[in-house]
Structures are given as structure tokens and as C-alpha cells.
Amino acid sequence: MKMLTTKRVIASGLTNFLRNIWISIAATSMVSITLFIISIIIVLYALTSVAINSSTDKIGVVTAYFNQQTTEKEKENVIVEVSSLPGVREVIYTTKEQAIAQFRATHENDPNWLESLNEFTDADSPLNGSISVKADSLTDYAQIYDSLIEDRYAPYFHDVRDNQKVIDKLYTIILFITRFGILLAAIFMVVTVLVTFNTIRLTIYNRRSEVEIMRLVGATNWYIRWPFFIEGILYALIATILTSGIILILLFLLSGRIEQFLSINAFGTSLIKSLFWQILLANFLASIGLTVLASSIAMRRYLKV
Amino acid sequence: MIRFDKVTKTYNESYAIKEVSLDIHKGDFISLVGQSGAGKSTLLSLIIGEERPDSGRILIDDIDVARIKPYDIPFLRRKIGVVFQDIKLLDNRTAYENVAFALEVSGESADVIKKEVPKALELVGLEDKAAAFPNEMSGGEKQRVAIARAMVHKPVLLLADEPTGNLDSINAWEILQLLLKINKTGTTVILATHAKDLVNSIKKRVITIEKGEITNDQEKGKYLL
Numbered sequence: 001m002k003m004l005t006t007k008r009v010i011a012s013g014l015t016n017f018l019r020n021i022w023i024s025i026a027a028t029s030m031v032s033i034t035l036f037i038i039s040i041i042i043v044l045y046a047l048t049s050v051a052i053n054s055s056t057d058k059i060g061v062v063t064a065y066f067n068q069q070t071t072e073k074e075k076e077n078v079i080v081e082v083s084s085l086p087g088v089r090e091v092i093y094t095t096k097e098q099a100i101a102q103f104r105a106t107h108e109n110d111p112n113w114l115e116s117l118n119e120f121t122d123a124d125s126p127l128n129g130s131i132s133v134k135a136d137s138l139t140d141y142a143q144i145y146d147s148l149i150e151d152r153y154a155p156y157f158h159d160v161r162d163n164q165k166v167i168d169k170l171y172t173i174i175l176f177i178t179r180f181g182i183l184l185a186a187i188f189m190v191v192t193v194l195v196t197f198n199t200i201r202l203t204i205y206n207r208r209s210e211v212e213i214m215r216l217v218g219a220t221n222w223y224i225r226w227p228f229f230i231e232g233i234l235y236a237l238i239a240t241i242l243t244s245g246i247i248l249i250l251l252f253l254l255s256g257r258i259e260q261f262l263s264i265n266a267f268g269t270s271l272i273k274s275l276f277w278q279i280l281l282a283n284f285l286a287s288i289g290l291t292v293l294a295s296s297i298a299m300r301r302y303l304k305v
Numbered sequence: 306m307i308r309f310d311k312v313t314k315t316y317n318e319s320y321a322i323k324e325v326s327l328d329i330h331k332g333d334f335i336s337l338v339g340q341s342g343a344g345k346s347t348l349l350s351l352i353i354g355e356e357r358p359d360s361g362r363i364l365i366d367d368i369d370v371a372r373i374k375p376y377d378i379p380f381l382r383r384k385i386g387v388v389f390q391d392i393k394l395l396d397n398r399t400a401y402e403n404v405a406f407a408l409e410v411s412g413e414s415a416d417v418i419k420k421e422v423p424k425a426l427e428l429v430g431l432e433d434k435a436a437a438f439p440n441e442m443s444g445g446e447k448q449r450v451a452i453a454r455a456m457v458h459k460p461v462l463l464l465a466d467e468p469t470g471n472l473d474s475i476n477a478w479e480i481l482q483l484l485l486k487i488n489k490t491g492t493t494v495i496l497a498t499h500a501k502d503l504v505n506s507i508k509k510r511v512i513t514i515e516k517g518e519i520t521n522d523q524e525k526g527k528y529l530l
Contacts, residue, residue, distance in 0.1 A: 002412055218380065218383035218407070218410070218411050218458065221376075221379070
């Protein structure tokens with residue numbers, strides 16, 4: 001398309017937008033609401049992931065306790081082997097000394113517990129060191145647990161524990177958020193397409209005489225169509241900027257409180273930054289997709305070219 | 306220049322145009338007469354590619370309009386000017402802007418528009434009404450603006466579908482004189498009309514169409530119905 005034509009077509013699209021400003025505002029608002037929902041879902045998803053990671057860090061999801069007689073050399077071998085199991089992200093080794101120190105720290109104010117520690121000699125202490133395994137994803141833990149209780153590891157471990165219930169719960173939450181979010185977003189996307197479709201249809205109706213004359217004097221199909229696409233794209237762009245801006249402000253204002261509430265610390269500026277770009281991109285793609293779809297349907301049905 | 310070759314068009318299984326064959330030469334002035342619903346408008350719609358025939362060929366300078374690609378239709382229409390009974394001006398634009406609109410939407414530059422629009426308004430004798438809006442003009446003036454818009458592309462063919470239908474006899478006469486003047490400059494004109502007196506006065510070729518068929522085609526003809 002020539003530069004001149006491009007200019008005229010964009011001007012015409014702007015006119016479409018401005019001539020029915022209230023209807024345009026309504027359509028833009030509808031797109032914005034949908035983008036807001038999509039953004040909230042992205043934030044929630046990121047937050048739950050952060051929360052889950054931080055809590056799995058704390059509880060060390062699958063933990064295997066070494067036998068007394070397991071030598072340091074054997075422990076090293078086991079750690080290397082476990083590290084290479086599928087789905088394993090990280091193996092954290094807690095030495096005997098660390099375990100004892102940790103025990104003391106936990107029960108600092110509890111003389112009974114501390115005394116109980118003294119009842120064991122070094123040789124029969126239950127605190128022989130352990131490994132905590134972190135998986136790539138929550139669904140991998142069951143498999144890792146199964147591997148660790150296989151016979152080949154039996155000589156080294158006296159106990160393997162997983163916190164399956166906690167994992168299940170977290171997994172349920174994240175699944176719920178994802179599913180509910182997708183459902184909600186889908187409903188709003190459909191409504192948005194309908195509203196935008198209706199708005200473009202109205203513009204087409206309002207401009208029917210102009211369109212008719214354009215055809216008769218030899219305007220090309222795309223010259224006639226583009227302004228209606230541009231009208232939809234304008235809704236999308238304005239909604240994207242509006243929503244992403246509001247979300248960014250909310251993230252800055254509320255991040256402290258959210259951190260407190262979830263008792264996590266990872267919610268720094270870098271997370272906000274990466275979240276913002278994700279949201280901006282998602283909003284842009286979603287809004288352009290929805291409005292272009294709506295414009296296309298409206299034109300297909302109501303714009304004879 | 307235009308050749309209809311056994312062209313048939315039906316709507317809901319009734320004939321609008323039935324096996325019409327017709328030759329129109331460059332520079333012709335043709336009055337196309339017939340009752341409402343006889344097929345005059347269908348014939349014009351077929352020429353500009355607005356409708357497609359069920360069978361037959363319609364050749365305009367070797368282009369078969371019956372088989373033209375949708376992509377090419379706009380370029381065909383820049384070679385054909387069209388004027389209607391209901392005028393179809395944009396009310397929120399001045400006479401000048403209405404004429405300029407035709408060039409704008411065809412991608413012409415501002416320079417071309419500045420040069421060609423005054424010429425077109427001059428052709429129809431409305432150079433002093435350039436800044437007037439349609440509601441500030443008479444019916445005849447509005448129709449002349451519409452003719453200026455149709456002529457601004459310098460078409461080889463001008464189709465006028467009942468252009469005088471809503472005008473009083475004096476305005477109608479003026480429009481007819483304007484069409485004759487345009488014809489003299491070499492543009493082929495097809496005038497579809499009911500106006501018996503006008504047709505009879507000009508002594509040009511008259512094609513009579515009844516129930517979708519051509520019943521009479523005479524040089525220097527008369528309105529026979």
C-alpha cells in the first residue's frame with residue numbers, strides 16, 4: 001500500500017473511532033476488562049509459582065535420611081546418582097553436623113529435646129545427614145519418591161519421606177487457578193468479540209452510504225476494509241496501554257502487602273519487571289487477536305465489497 | 306466498445322435479462338428506455354460488475370466483465386462513471402469534497418486532486434458552488450455535482466440511471482444538455498430513463514427493453530412504449 005493511501009486509511013479509521021466516541025469507549029472498556037482478567041490470572045499464576053517454590057524450598061519435598069553406616073564416599077555417589085534422575089532439579093545435602101546444628105537451633109528453648117540429643121552416641125544418632133530433592137515440577141515428586149525407595153538405595157537410606165499431601169494441596173491450588181482463570185478469560189473473550197463485533201457493525205451501518213459510493217467510484221476492497229480493522233486495532237491498543245499501566249501501578253503498590261501475606265520474599269523489582277513485560281505482550285496479542293477477529297466477522301457479514 | 310453476447314440474468318428463477326445481445330460503439334449516446342422492472346438497471350449493474358450474468362459474455366474493451374476477478378473490479382469502475390436517480394452525495398462534505406472523494410479513495414495524490422476537481426466542477430458549471438454543502442443546493446445542482454464526481458476519473462463511459470427522475474423539467478433538460486456535452490467530448494453515454502419527451506427531442510440511438518428482452522434498437526429513435 002502506498003504511503004498516501006496508508007495515511008488516508010488510518011485517518012479514516014480514527015474518524016470511525018471518534019465519530020461514535022461513546023460506543024468506542026464502551027468497546028474499549030470491554031476489551032480492557034478482559035485484558036484485566038487475563039493480567040490478573042498471569043499475576044496469580046506467577047505468585048502461586050513463587051509461593052510454591054518458596055514453600056517447597058522450605059519443606060524440602062522429598063527427603064531421604066542416610067543410614068549410620070553409609071560412608072561419605074557412598075553418600076557422594078548417591079548424591080551424584082540422584083541428581084541425574086529424571087525430573088530432579090536440585091539435590092540438597094544436609095551433613096550430619098548441619099543436621100545436629102539445625103536440631104539444636106530449632107529446639108534452643110527446649111531443654112528436654114536438647115537433652116535427648118545427648119542420649120545418643122555419635123554412632124547411633126538418628127541425625128546422620130540427609131538429602132532433600134527438589135523437582136522440576138510438582139508432578140515429578142511421586143516418581144522421584146518411587147525411585148528413592150527402590151532396592152538399590154535401601155542400603156544407604158533408613159527412611160525416605162515425601163510431603164505428598166502438601167504437594168497435592170499446592171498442586172490443586174495451582175490447577176484450580178489455571179482452570180478457573182482460563183474459563184473466566186474464555187467467557188470474557190467471547191463477550192468481548194461480541195461487543196466489538198456489534199460496534200464495528202454499527203460503524204459499518206453508519207458509513208453504509210460512504211462505503212457504497214467508495215465502491216462505485218473504484219476504491220479497492222482493502223481501502224474500504226482497512227478503516228474498520230484500524231478501528232478495532234485502536235480499541236485493542238488503547239485497552240492494552242490502559243490495562244498494562246493499571247496493573248503495573250497495582251503491582252508496585254501492592255507488592256509489599258502480597259509479600260507479607262504469602263510470607264515470601266522473591267517478589268522484587270525484577271519479578272515485577274518480567275511480569276509486566278509478560279502482561280504487556282499477552283494483552284497486546286490477546287486484544288489484537290480478539291478485535292481483528294471481531295472486525296473480520298462484522299465485515300464478512302455486513303460489508304459488501 | 307461494449308458488447309453483450311447472449312447475456313442472461315435471473316433473479317429467483319424469473320428473467321431480469323434474457324439472451325440480450327447488443328453492440329455499443331465508442332462515442333455513442335444511448336437512451337435505454339423501458340418500464341420499471343424491464344431490466345434497465347440490471348443491464349447497467351452488469352456493466353459495472355455489480356451483478357454477474359448467469360450466462361453470456363459482456364465485453365468492455367476486450368475485458369470480459371462476466372468473468373472479471375473481484376480484485377480488478379475497482380479498476381474497471383475507475384473507467385466507468387455512474388450517476389443515479391437518488392444522487393448519493395455525502396451530506397457532510399462540500400461539492401468540492403464530494404468530487405475529491407472519488408479521487409481520494411482511488412489513491413490519487415493531493416496534487417492531482419487539486420488539479421482535476423476544479424476542472425470537473427467547471428465541466429458541470431458549478432465552479433462557484435465548490436464550497437456549498439448538498440443541503441444548500443437545488444436538486445439539479447446536486448445531480449451536476451454527482452456528474453462531476455462521475456467524470457473526475459475521466460471515464461470512457463458514463464452510465465446515468467434515471468438521473469432526471471427527481472427533477473423538474475427545466476432541471477431535467479439542463480442535465481440532458483450536460484450529458485450531451487459530455488458525449489461530444491468523446492465519452493460514451495448510456496442514459497436509462499422514463500422521460501419520453503427528452504428522449505424524443507435529442508434524436509439519438511434508443512434501445513427499448515421489455516421484460517428483459519430488447520424489442521427495439523434504432524438510430525435516431527423514438528420512445529416507443
